[in-house]
Amino acid sequence: MKNYQLTIIGGGPGGYSAAFRAAELGKKVAIIDDNNLGGVCLNWGCIPTKALLKNAEVVELINNASEYGIELKSSKINFEKVIEKTIKARQRLSKGLHFQIRKHGIDFYPGYATFEEKNKISVDDIKISSEKFIIATGSKPKRLKNLEKSENVIYAKDIFSLKHLPKSLSIIGAGAIGIEYAYFFNAFGVEVSLVEAKSNILPNEDKEVSKWIEKVFKRKKIKIQTGTIAEKTDSETTLISIGVEGNTKGIGLRKLGMDIDESNHIIVDKNYRTNIDNIYAVGDVIGPPWLAHVSTVEGIFVADYVADKKPKSINYNCVPACTYSKPEIASIGLKEEQLVEKKINYKTAKSFFNSNGKAVATSSTDGFIKILVSDDNFILGAHIVGSNATEMISEFSLAMSNKLKIDNILDSIHPHPTFSEAIFETLLQLK
Numbered sequence: 510m511k512n513y514q515l516t517i518i519g520g521g522p523g524g525y526s527a528a529f530r531a532a533e534l535g536k537k538v539a540i541i542d543d544n545n546l547g548g549v550c551l552n553w554g555c556i557p558t559k560a561l562l563k564n565a566e567v568v569e570l571i572n573n574a575s576e577y578g579i580e581l582k583s584s585k586i587n588f589e590k591v592i593e594k595t596i597k598a599r600q601r602l603s604k605g606l607h608f609q610i611r612k613h614g615i616d617f618y619p620g621y622a623t624f625e626e627k628n629k630i631s632v633d634d635i636k637i638s639s640e641k642f643i644i645a646t647g648s649k650p651k652r653l654k655n656l657e658k659s660e661n662v663i664y665a666k667d668i669f670s671l672k673h674l675p676k677s678l679s680i681i682g683a684g685a686i687g688i689e690y691a692y693f694f695n696a697f698g699v700e701v702s703l704v705e706a707k708s709n710i711l712p713n714e715d716k717e718v719s720k721w722i723e724k725v726f727k728r729k730k731i732k733i734q735t736g737t738i739a740e741k742t743d744s745e746t747t748l749i750s751i752g753v754e755g756n757t758k759g760i761g762l763r764k765l766g767m768d769i770d771e772s773n774h775i776i777v778d779k780n781y782r783t784n785i786d787n788i789y790a791v792g793d794v795i796g797p798p799w800l801a802h803v804s805t806v807e808g809i810f811v812a813d814y815v816a817d818k819k820p821k822s823i824n825y826n827c828v829p830a831c832t833y834s835k836p837e838i839a840s841i842g843l844k845e846e847q848l849v850e851k852k853i854n855y856k857t858a859k860s861f862f863n864s865n866g867k868a869v870a871t872s873s874t875d876g877f878i879k880i881l882v883s884d885d886n887f888i889l890g891a892h893i894v895g896s897n898a899t900e901m902i903s904e905f906s907l908a909m910s911n912k913l914k915i916d917n918i919l920d921s922i923h924p925h926p927t928f929s930e931a932i933f934e935t936l937l938q939l940k
């Protein structure tokens with residue numbers, strides 16, 4: 510029997526960040542993963558998709574090269590190489606993670622963990638006992654059973670096994686994953702149709718943002734159907750991206766009497782403790798928002814908490830959400846519709862990137878920035894569509910998390926020429 514102070518089940522961003530932090534705080538730590546360290550994020554989520562999206566950007570640049578004064582004779586897509594490049598990015602980061610695990614003196618057990626008792630798990634033939642556990646087993650895609658009966662229905666993970674580009678692709682679900690893949694496949698010349706049950710694509714974003722992206726995508730000839738429940742599609746391939754549910758089955762949690770909700774998410778208290786006193790849970794497995802950076806901060810919180818470091822609670826009103834299509838989309842805080850619904854007084858400032866020097870110089874003028882501010886000048890929400898939106902949103906994250914007023918942002922000098930100058934200029938409208 511191996512003994513640890515803290516054992517973490519699941520080696521995604523929630524699990525590995527908890528492991529690193531706990532080891533830094535002097536705990537004897539084990540981490541278990543049945544796939545490979547990095548979880549969904551590294552293996553077929555955040556990282557490989559961004560590598561694919563870079564390829565799409567290159568294709569678009571090549572197609573528009575003449576606008577930059579570069580005449581190209583011809584280009585040819587080698588899809589196998591496109592996929593290979595993403596796998597290389599994943600492998601490189603995976604190596605880095607394994608190195609960090611060893612450097613921190615953490616024991617890694619590859620395999621599937623199952624609870625035998627509240628202090629004991631088995632990983633194949635190995636028995637591990639631990640004072641405390643963190644469950645960070647992530648999530649899996651929700652399935653669409655009626656469509657699955659048809660051929661060539663795939664989920665996000667399956668993209669990396671495609672041998673060639675389909676001629677046509679229907680994407681069911683127009684959240685961040687659906688939008689990123691719509692952009693990617695469209696750039697590679699695939700006929701893309703997006704089907705969304707709600708009344709807007711990107712239904713979690715501010716309505717103006719959704720409408721802007723809808724306009725951009727229609728210009729790219731992506732077909733969009735909103736308010737539609739997909740019953741069948743006539744595309745060569747159908748990608749289902751309608752959300753996720755917690756990975757809680759087959760781990761022995763119900764046998765322990767753990768509280769789990771109807772979407773298979775583990776129920777936790779404000780310190781991420783389950784109803785079993787020595788077991789904590791973080792990340793996708795405890796429910797929305799299903800984002801890697803949220804898993805990370807929750808993992809670090811629990812590592813600090815079990816080491817009596819009294820961490821500050823996570824402010825879920827200040828979680829940035831990003832979609833890496835072109836243009837990029839990033840938001841934080843409340844949407845305008847929510848402010849109206851909650852009858853909160855607010856001021857709006859908005860500007861378009863077509864008046865930003867860097868945007869014009871780099872031919873990236875598509876998009877706008879919209880900032881929602883309280884009567885006493887605190888930021889309530891920020892919504893950006895445009896190049897570098899996913900980098901710019903961190904300025905709002907810093908401001909909102911630290912309760913800075915718009916004057917604090919206006920007191921800081923933004924370099925010229927940058928996209929971030931648009932933040933300064935937009936806020937100036939409110940002064």
Ligand SMILES: Cc1cc2nc3c(=O)[nH]c(=O)nc-3n(C[C@H](O)[C@H](O)[C@H](O)COP(=O)(O)OP(=O)(O)OC[C@H]3O[C@@H](n4cnc5c(N)ncnc54)[C@H](O)[C@@H]3O)c2cc1C
Pocket residue numbers: 518519520521522523524541542543544545547548549550551553554555556558620621622623645646647648665686756759760791792793794799800801802803804
């Ligand atoms: C296509 C796609 C793109 C995405 N892009 C982004 C993005 O750009 N930004 C972002 O923030 N988020 C993105 N996400 C979401 C992000 O990947 C998840 O929020 C994040 O990976 C959750 O981290 P986690 O640590 O909670 O779980 P995971 O990353 O899911 O890791 C859980 C790990 O636990 C393992 N496991 C499960 N059960 C057991 C068991 N019993 N024993 C041992 N191991 C087990 C799993 O195999 C897995 O490796 C994307 C997701 C997808 C699918």
